[in-house]
Amino acid sequence: MAKSNAPITEHLAYLLAQANREINRQLELRLSKEGVPVEQWRILKVLSDGDGHSMGDLADAVLLNHPTLTKMIDRMVSDALVYRVQDPNDRRKVLMFISDRGKVLCKKLNSLAVDQEEHILESYGDKSTSELKRLLESLIDSSN
């Protein structure tokens, strides 16, 4: 039986929040070299496959809710990183695409992100990293 008086630092929810906050902070720091928030990097990366993604799909993929995504996309369209196309098969939908400018930026961001992953591998270890990834994936799976 779980103890209700356990310190907060022993709760899974807290450990996840703490780890996420720290890793995200580090990534943020790298990406700030290009003046881009983490969410925009995610968006560019998802759109990098060249396919059109609806706003709904994209929102799920980049962990943002719809209105937040809409407004972030507005900014990215202003910056000419992505563009909207109405889905010809279902005109309720908007398909998002990455622009050439977006692709160029995405490459730079990818190398900054890889830089971070390598840094983690060094200090945290190869074994631990892949084991952690495996466990996280499995946790996410079991939560659906």
Add this chain to the structure above:
Amino acid sequence: MAKSNAPITEHLAYLLAQANREINRQLELRLSKEGVPVEQWRILKVLSDGDGHSMGDLADAVLLNHPTLTKMIDRMVSDALVYRVQDPNDRRKVLMFISDRGKVLCKKLNSLAVDQEEHILESYGDKSTSELKRLLESLIDSSN
């Protein structure tokens, strides 16, 4: 060598964000029964030791930055869950304490949170959970 064209779902930062989002959403759902955001539960839990905690310490412990914490504490003071005392040893500091009312609420919240942890244990497994916790702690350690 890490691949820069790896899908975003393979990045540790993304997996952490995704897992954190999901687990936090579940916890939020439970705590909403008492109308309390997750951060307030964390605050109450940290203050449950009965000691006075400065705003700075508290901000670190509950993963909020200072201005956000100040404003959340303002609300909690209005709700009579916590109270401020000026630190007699260092009058720049404010020491936060939990009230009796806060303690009562905290107990209810704890059992809701334990409920969630038990639910995770069931669907995700005892072994995986403790192994994941261990790896997260170690990741956090190695990031300092």
Add this chain to the structure above:
DNA sequence: CTTCAATTGTTGAATATTCAATATTTTCAA
């Protein structure tokens, strides 16, 4: 001692996020 830098917490303005309501299009049952 005095003064200047560092620490601590709060405030207000700027920014971002969220919730509820809306508009548009599609689906599907009658």
Add this chain to the structure above:
DNA sequence: TTGAAAATATTGAATATTCAACAATTGAAG
């Protein structure tokens, strides 16, 4: 075929967060 319900994206108002500036206190060097 029509009309109601569902799906999709956006908008605007309400709310929350963040950044930079501020005030108060302490520490420490000269």
